[in-house]
Each structure stands twice: as C-alpha cells, then as structure tokens.
Amino acid sequence: MNKYRTHNCGELNKSHKEKEISLSGWINKKRDHGNLLFIDLRDNYGITQCVIDKSNEVFKKIEKLSLETVIKISGFVIERSDETVNKSISTGEIEVKIKNIDILGETKELPLPVFSDQEYSEEIRLKYRFLDLRRKKIHQNIILRSKVISFIRNEMLKLGFLEFQTPILTSSSPEGARDFLVPSRLNPGKFYALPQAPQQFKQLTMISGFDKYFQIAPCFRDEDARADRSPGEFYQLDVEMSFVEQEDVFKVIETLFLKLFKTFSNKKILHEKFPRITYENAMLKYGSDKPDLRNPLEISDLTNIFEREDVKFEIFKKLVKNGSVVRALVTKNTLDKPRSFFDGIDKWAKNQGSSGLAYFTIERGDKISAKGPIGKFFSENSLLEIMKKTNAKSGDTVFLSCGKKDDVEKILSSARDKIAEDLNLIDNNYFSFCWIVDYPMYEIDETNKKIKFSHNPFSMPQGDLKKLDLSNPLNLKAYQYDIVCNGIELSSGAIRNHIPELMYKLFEVAGYSKTDVNSKFSGMINALSYGAPPHGGIAPGIDRIVMLLANEKNIREVTMFPMNQNAQDLMMNAPSEVSDDQLKELNLTIKRKN
Secondary structure: OOOOOOOOOOOOOHHHOOOEEEEEEEEEEEEEOOOEEEEEEEEOOEEEEEEEEOOOOOHHHHHOOOOOOEEEEEEEEEEOOHHHOOOOOOOOOEEEEEEEEEEEEOOOOOOOOOOOOOOOOHHHHHHOHHHHOOOHHHHHHHHHHHHHHHHHHHHHHHOOOEEOOOOOOEOOOOOOOOOOEEEOOOOOOOEEEOOOOOHHHHHHHHHOOOOEEEEEEEEEEOOOOEOOEOOEEEEEEEEEEEOOOHHHHHHHHHHHHHHHHHHHOOOEEOOOOOOEEEHHHHHHHHOOOOOOOOOOOOEEEOHHHHHOOOEOOHHHHHHHHOOOEEEEEEEOOOOOOOHHHHHHHHHHHHHOOOOOOEEEEEOOOOOOOEEOOOHHHEOHHHHHHHHHHHOOOOOOEEEEEEEOHHHHHHHHHHHHHHHHHHOOOOOOOEEOEEEEEOOEOEEEOOOOOOEEEOOOOOEOEOOOHHHOOOOOHHHOEEOEEEEEEOOEEEEEEEEEOOOHHHHHHHHHHOOOOHHHHHHHOHHHHHHHOOOOOOEEEEOOEHHHHHHHHOOOOOHHHHOOOOOOOOOOEOOOOEOOOOOHHHHHHOOOOOOOOO
C-alpha cells in the first residue's frame, strides 16, 4: 500500500463511509470554529473537507500550520448531514474525521494566495509560476491542454497519420520572423537556428515517401509578445499530406476540429461546414483576414457614390479624386440611440489614429432622408443607392471612412469589433470557423517598394502552370489558406510548390537568383529534384486552440511556464549571462555597450 495515501482528494464519496483512509495534499483553506477545525485538503484531483476536534492531541499542531503546507492525514470517512452537503465539489457528501497528521512539506509566507483566482500582477504570477499553477482555474487550463493534445494525437492516428519528430537544431531561414541562433562549438563561427516551424522537414518527409505526417511541434520565433502569441516558443499541430488538393486538407482539419470542439466545449458551432472566404472579400467585408463571423456587421465599398453630382460632401469627394476609397459600416436600428453614442464612436476612431468616422442615420418616413452631421449632403437618390449597396434600412446608421485602402480597412475592422461590443451583438455561446483562401502570391514591400512573397514562398501558384503569366505577379493567387475561429487565426497552410524549375521562376520575381535559392534552400531544392509528390499541409496552433476552449483571452493562461512581455523567464532567470569559459569554448566574445 502507498504510504502517502489510500485515495486522492477528489475520490471519496458516501460509499467510503466509516472506512479508514489516508490522504495527502496541500492545505487549501482552514476554518476555526472554536472546538472544531476544518481543513480543505487539495491535490491534483480535487478537494476533501477534513475536520478535527479540540480533544485530539494533534489539534494544536494543525492549528499552527500555514496554508499550502503539504500534509498527510489519516482518519475515518463520515457522511455529512443534508444541510452541510457541498454540491460544488465531488467529495461534498462526506468529510474526513482526522485521526493523525504528518507534515510532508513546510511553506514560507506566500507571495500570492492559492485558494482564490483573484488577479495579481504578471511579474508576481510568472516569478512564482509554480504557485500560480496550483490555483484552480489555471490548473484546470493546463489539465485541459494535456487532454486536448492527447485527443488530437489519438484522432490523427485514427485518420491514418504517422507521428514523426523533426530536428530542433537546423539552419537559419531567410524568410519569416527572426531566428533564435545557437552557436556551434564544433564548427567555430557557424550557427544553428531553432526552427520557426518544421516547414522544410515536413516537406522532406513527403518527398521521402511517407504519405501522412503529423507532430505536436515546438516552434521558436524571436517575436514580440501579444495576447494570442507567446514570445519565444509555441506549439503547433504540424500536418503534411501527399497527393492532395486544398479540399483534402480542409476535410481533415474540419473533421478533427468538429470532434475536438464538441468534445471539450458546450458551445455550439455556427457553421459545421466551414465557410470559404476569399482574401479579397474578407478584406472588403470585414477589413481583416481574421474575421469574427459571429459579428453580423459587414463593410461595403461606397467609393463610386462620391463621384455623383447629387452628393455634396466635398471633403470625401476631393479625397476620392486623389485615389482614396470610401467604405461604410451599417448598424441596424440605431435611429433612437443618443448623439453621445455616435460621437463616442467618432472620438474612439480618432484615438486610434484615424481622422474619425463620419456618420448619418436614415430617417423613417414617406421620403428617404438622413440626419446626423453629414446627412444633409446626400440626396434621396444617393441615399437609395447607398441603401441598396449596404442593405441598410430606415432607422439604420451608416458610418463612413475615407482614405488609403489599408488605413480604411484597419480602422473599419477595429470599428466593427468596437461597435459590436458596444451593441452586444456577439453571441459568446458559439464558435465560428472559416477558411480564408486565394491569398495573393506576392505583395509590395512598403519599405523598399519591391515585390516580396505575401505568405509562404514554398506555395503552389494557382492557374495553368504551363501557361503561368508572371508579367503581372501581383495578380497571381496562391493555394494558400488560413483557418480562423472567432477572430483568431489558428493556422496558415498551403499546397506546396513541388516543381524545382517553377520555384526558381517564382523566387526570381521576389529578387532571388538561382544561386540564392540553391544556397539558402539547398536541402529542399535538391530533394525536389528527385521526384517529389504533390503535397500540402497546415499547422494549427495548440496554444490558441486551448485558449479558445478555455475561454481565455490571453495565451499565458493556457501555457505552463510562459515568458513575460520582454521574453524573460522570471522564475528561471532566463535569458542570463554565461561565463567567459563558456564563451571561449564557443569561440564567441561579447561586445558590451558603454
């Protein structure tokens, strides 16, 4: 028999009545009722209420113990009276009458309370993460993460995928985010890179003749932290398949996600057949390629309205003549909203760095007219045209933004979220998935005005490959796709370019010579030359999946040992300085700033 416990703290019930048992765990709470002392004993599995009366010789010993002391208790299970049953815990019908106690681990004064989930500063929580992880909510989040990963692994195996592990030490990539570099002791002056993703290795796995690969893969990117992105490292479900088209990848992921989200959440799924939205339409209708489809607000283009003679809003008309666009966001049945609501939206937009949002509300009546700051500038016919383009009705409000296309998309995307929140339009009881497809192969780098890859440089372009027109590369679409849920991008993926000569041509458009490609992607381009199958894949982020299932807004709440915003591990004091001997062994010197 285990010397520490006969049962765990989430196991006992009325069937154990009058049995002698032993439990081990942490003191979660203490309640002193004079002659009786109640202790809530906690372990990984739950909480059991234990009680000792003053006549017991170990009463004073227990009375002095601090919360979070690790103890072993032995005693008898007794049934609670009906009025004292605690239905919020699995052991709530019983309690344990303490006979004896052993102290297994003492504790210092706590820097944060464990028995409550009250907010504490990030610095305290991350420095004492081992205590933070004892707290109920985050403890359950990490258990959920473990169960989600196990579920995914089992489902992928059922779908015929094989799990392989790809290298952690690899070569630096010229594309994507900043690499984490690792100096080589045996090859002085040269560096490994930690993989930003197993991209090339999973493609090489397909070229090696394996048909379906997956991996719960660690990835490393030297990026700034965000609420939905950890600095340093993260995990993804890395997937690659041979002899597939885009729809084959979609089918696998939709099958997996429907099972996964139905298993681990009570929320409903808005569309069980995930909608396909082109990148172009997503940017037009939502101002973003990460749209939250629970939000009913949509954006419409009204640029040509401001070419009409019966529209007298001269500020926008002049901007349109100089190449600006005008786009609109319509809110339903807001005629009776106070002026402060509309002015508040305009003020908010200005605080975002925009010039603000112009607006008018369509009045109800026999004749179509508009009220609001700019309503007088529109004729009845122009309003009818606006209503037709935006599906607006009498009583609706039209918010307008005018400027450069990218700026208008950015502010209206944010306004769409802001207004939906203010009007309580989003039903949080749903998951809404969608695919964003048909990404452009290239885009213009705004810094140097040169053409660059917009997404993944190893993607297959759309169209007849034998007649591919590269004279207008910005018109070229790729078999690239993102999967989005509730406004959060879960993954990017693509059908890969497996034809070496085509790859040389595509890289040439982005400024890479054949020599550059052979040098920077030597392993990949060489392997593709020996009979590569058509293949494609995707890599949904584990952290973001769990964040959605746990209903958390920050990825640190579902990550066991995260770094802070400055990519520092406060608990382990990383990154840290290393000794001169270590640097010497690696043939490195540190150039220190004055």
